[in-house]
Amino acid sequence: MSGLRILVCVKRVPAPGAQITLTPDARAVDARNLAFTTSPHEECAVEAALQLVEAHGGDITVLTVGPPEAEEQLRFSVSVGVQHAVLVSNDEMAAGDDPDPQATARTIADTVRTLEAEGDPFDVLLFGNESADSGGFQVGVRVARMLGIPIVNGIKGIDLADGVLTARREGDAGFEVYRMALPAAVGVKEGINLPRYPTLPGRLRSKKAEVRSIASTTEPGGLTMVRFATPTVELSETVLLGAGASAAAAVVDLLGELGLA
Amino acid sequence: MSGVPFVVIDHDRGVVGDDTRQALAFARACFPELPIAAVVIGGEQPEPIAGADSTFHIRHAALDDYAPEAWGDALHELAVAQSPSAIVATGTERGNEVLAHVAAIADQPFAANVIEAAPGDPPGTPWRIRRLRWGGSLLEDARLDATLPILSCALHVFPNVLPNAAPDRDREARPGAAVVEFVPNLGPDAGRTRIVDRVQVAEGITLTTAPVVVSGGRGVGSEEGFAAIEALAELLGAAVGCSRVVTNQGWRPHADQVGQTGKRVAPDLYIACGISGAIQHWVGMQAAKNVLAINTDPDAPMVTKADYAVIGDLHEIVPAIVDEIRRRRG
Ligand SMILES: Cc1cc2nc3c(=O)[nH]c(=O)nc-3n(C[C@H](O)[C@H](O)[C@H](O)COP(=O)(O)OP(=O)(O)OC[C@H]3O[C@@H](n4cnc5c(N)ncnc54)[C@H](O)[C@@H]3O)c2cc1C
Numbered sequence: 180m181s182g183l184r185i186l187v188c189v190k191r192v193p194a195p196g197a198q199i200t201l202t203p204d205a206r207a208v209d210a211r212n213l214a215f216t217t218s219p220h221e222e223c224a225v226e227a228a229l230q231l232v233e234a235h236g237g238d239i240t241v242l243t244v245g246p247p248e249a250e251e252q253l254r255f256s257v258s259v260g261v262q263h264a265v266l267v268s269n270d271e272m273a274a275g276d277d278p279d280p281q282a283t284a285r286t287i288a289d290t291v292r293t294l295e296a297e298g299d300p301f302d303v304l305l306f307g308n309e310s311a312d313s314g315g316f317q318v319g320v321r322v323a324r325m326l327g328i329p330i331v332n333g334i335k336g337i338d339l340a341d342g343v344l345t346a347r348r349e350g351d352a353g354f355e356v357y358r359m360a361l362p363a364a365v366g367v368k369e370g371i372n373l374p375r376y377p378t379l380p381g382r383l384r385s386k387k388a389e390v391r392s393i394a395s396t397t398e399p400g401g402l403t404m405v406r407f408a409t410p411t412v413e414l415s416e417t418v419l420l421g422a423g424a425s426a427a428a429a430v431v432d433l434l435g436e437l438g439l440a
Numbered sequence: 441m442s443g444v445p446f447v448v449i450d451h452d453r454g455v456v457g458d459d460t461r462q463a464l465a466f467a468r469a470c471f472p473e474l475p476i477a478a479v480v481i482g483g484e485q486p487e488p489i490a491g492a493d494s495t496f497h498i499r500h501a502a503l504d505d506y507a508p509e510a511w512g513d514a515l516h517e518l519a520v521a522q523s524p525s526a527i528v529a530t531g532t533e534r535g536n537e538v539l540a541h542v543a544a545i546a547d548q549p550f551a552a553n554v555i556e557a558a559p560g561d562p563p564g565t566p567w568r569i570r571r572l573r574w575g576g577s578l579l580e581d582a583r584l585d586a587t588l589p590i591l592s593c594a595l596h597v598f599p600n601v602l603p604n605a606a607p608d609r610d611r612e613a614r615p616g617a618a619v620v621e622f623v624p625n626l627g628p629d630a631g632r633t634r635i636v637d638r639v640q641v642a643e644g645i646t647l648t649t650a651p652v653v654v655s656g657g658r659g660v661g662s663e664e665g666f667a668a669i670e671a672l673a674e675l676l677g678a679a680v681g682c683s684r685v686v687t688n689q690g691w692r693p694h695a696d697q698v699g700q701t702g703k704r705v706a707p708d709l710y711i712a713c714g715i716s717g718a719i720q721h722w723v724g725m726q727a728a729k730n731v732l733a734i735n736t737d738p739d740a741p742m743v744t745k746a747d748y749a750v751i752g753d754l755h756e757i758v759p760a761i762v763d764e765i766r767r768r769r770g
Contacts, residue, residue: 196718197741199578208578219684219701281549309536309552311700311720313573313580316531316552316592317540324544329633331508332540333533347639348533351452355506356637369701370694373687401549401585408570408579412726414745417733423752427760430732431768433748437730439652439676439709440765 182237183339184298185228187305188287188319189221189241189256191249192312205406207275208312217252220307224367226374227337228305229260235339237302238262240294244286246272250390258377258385265290269395277313281400284321290393291326303344304364308332323364331357332366442563443522444477445470447492448515448529448538453505454483461600463530464491466593470526470557479518480619481511481538488619495619496522502626506534507634510626512541517624519546519588525563531592543590551584553594567591575700577719596727647679647696653707653725655681655698659714659735659754663691668758669713675765681705681725683715699724713754717742734758 193213200209217225228239240263241256243249253264267290272278278286295301304326306319316332323330336347336354344363347354377385420429434440447467450460467476475493480486482503488495498514515538519527527542529535531553543550551557556570567584572594584591647653654673656666666680673680681698682691698705700720706727713734715721722745725731733746734754743749750757 195574195577197716197722199574199719279549281547284544311574314553314575315550316536317543317550320537320540321544324541327629329509329629331633332537350638352643353641354639355635356639357633358636359633370687370697373690373694402551403583403585405581405583407573408581410577410579412745415747417744417746418748420732420748420750422750424756424760426750426752426757427764430750430757430761431764433732434676434709434765437709 183231183235183302184237185231185239185303186291186301187224187228187239187241189243189252190218190310191215191243191245191252192218192310199409201407215251217255218307218311219369220367222374223369223371224305224307225256225261226372227367230372231339240265242290244278244283244395253390254385254388257388258381259375260381264388264390265393266390267393267395279400279402280315280317282397284318285397286395287322288325300362302361306366308366308368319364319366328362328364329359330364330366333368334365335368335371337365443524444475446477446479446524446527448527448535449478449480449489450530450532450534451480458600459530459532459595461491462598463528463593465598467528470559479515481514485619496622497619498622498624500624500626502631505635507631508537509541509633510630511538512545513626513630514624516542516545518622526589526591528591528593531594535592539590539592546588548586548588548590549584550590552592554591555594555597557591576723645679647681647703647705650679651707652676652678652709653681653705654678654711655715656686656713657683657715658685666691668762671762672758675762683721712742713758715742716740717745
């Protein structure tokens with residue numbers, strides 16, 4: 180085998196701070212003043228792919244289904260060392276509509292078939308366990324089922340030897356171990372590794388990298404977003420215990436009142 | 441589909457998780473008039489599941505230990521045989537995973553982490569549901585249009601207490617009725633993802649069970665800066681937590697991270713040192729009974745949302761608290 184061929188599927192999400200603000204029609208997060216990022220579990224999936232290729236050779240394709248702006252997240256992946264980038268989009272996504280999980284999965288599976296028809300099959304497919312924004316917990320499983328390959332979710336450790344992928348998942352009192360023959364898919368969780376930062380040459384390379392665009396033609400599935408709402412949070416008045424080191428006595432009094440010190 | 445709704449029981453080698461009862465309560469809320477069937481996948485023959493009107497046990501050698509694909513295949517086979525009006529589970533890691541597999545096999549939509557659900561009326565029309573996004577920071581109202589509705593309920597929204605059985609007139613099975621065994625066919629691929637080994641990790645005070653959590657954020661400034669936080673934690677029998685900035689900097693391991701992509705904690709007291717209070721952090725500790733914020737910025741969201749606050753430099757305040765506790769203990 181001349182190295183691994185790895186696909187990583189990532190999602191672009193806004194990075195809200197202390198509060199989520201909605202658009203007036205409540206059908207989207209108001210992102211006018213927000214930065215965007217790669218959903219954290221997928222950021223770690225990219226790092227996991229880089230580490231696999233460092234150990235075993237091969238190359239990595241990063242794929243996103245989303246608006247044209249998601250090119251930013253693809254280029255970020257290139258800047259940390261990914262070789263190929265693919266953006267799958269359509270007019271609805273360009274207008275800000277998030278496809279439902281069934282549609283996303285069909286789109287990814289179709290794209291995988293297209294990419295595999297042009298070259299070698301993928302050995303490893305990596306997904307985030309769930310996207311940070313919609314949290315559907317299913318796209319990776321659906322894609323793996325459509326392609327007929329095994330998948331395990333919730334993975335916080337990956338090893339590869341002799342064509343067998345060993346995956347570890349956090350359980351109640353330790354780790355559960357799974358083993359899959361390649362090709363295999365994994366739903367990765369943050370904590371599996373510490374994603375690297377881009378290098379300067381990496382940044383320059385990513386600016387010039389080619390991002391391949393593919394049009395999505397998938398029909399919607401059966402889960403349709405109607406509107407968003409922000410949960411009501413009951414807040415009590417904050418009791419100020421003081422300022423600086425002199426507040427220590429008041430803090431320890433409080434610990435005593437709460438029966439904790 | 442019109443049969444008895446299924447509740448998938450989350451268990452590990454026969455030990456039923458407490459959280460699974462939340463799905464029984466959720467199913468009862470969705471279907472007050474219908475009997476509810478608990479489905480136990482794999483393992484030895486279980487006792488009838490209390491709170492359900494009947495219990496199915498799916499028995500097969502490939503299901504002895506947790507095996508996500510095989511569990512999904514087996515559950516799907518039972519659903520084909522029984523035509524349940526819905527399949528629900530609690531949104532645990534396994535619950536969501538097994539439901540995702542069933543949904544993928546049946547090519548049906550799956551709504552995860554639901555907090556309210558109204559089945560289509562009349563049956564067969566779309567459900568109206570409300571579910572959590574952003575780890576609970578945002579609610580989504582959605583329509584679920586499915587021939588086989590598949591839903592997980594968000595953790596800790598529905599009670600762990602046993603729901604009342606369905607009204608007698610609709611009852612098809614009595615509580616305590618015999619467990620009905622189902623033996624699936626399962627294809628040759630069924631065993632390819634399963635637990636092949638377990639690694640025990642010894643833990644002292646765990647973040648998720650500690651009565652007090654002392655947590656540090658960017659304001660701590662360095663790995664060494666956590667020494668004072670650790671000293672305070674030790675005096676209080678507390679666990680140390682941190683924000684994502686801290687794990688990204690490599691100052692603490694990810695196992696200490698609190699928040700949307702870290703751990704959920706619910707201590708009696710959460711002491712947030714130099715943490716701004718971003719929603720992704722807040723969802724991880726909002727269940728704390730009391731929050732004490734230590735922060736230089738009186739307008740930081742963590743300060744305005746906290747029950748108690750001390751304004752100032754944590755590098756002075758935390759050691760002063762440590763000294764004061766030691767002084768009083770003599
Ligand atoms: C999808 C997604 C998921 C995320 N998941 C998580 C998660 O699980 N957990 C998490 O924590 N974050 C998460 N985040 C990141 C989150 O949005 C914030 O960036 C992060 O929580 C900020 O960490 P912080 O409060 O330590 O840092 P900052 O926001 O930089 O706040 C530092 C605070 O320290 C105070 N400070 C500075 N110096 C001192 C001093 N000497 N003494 C006292 N106070 C001081 C400042 O006033 C400020 O309030 C996630 C983000 C995204 C987009």
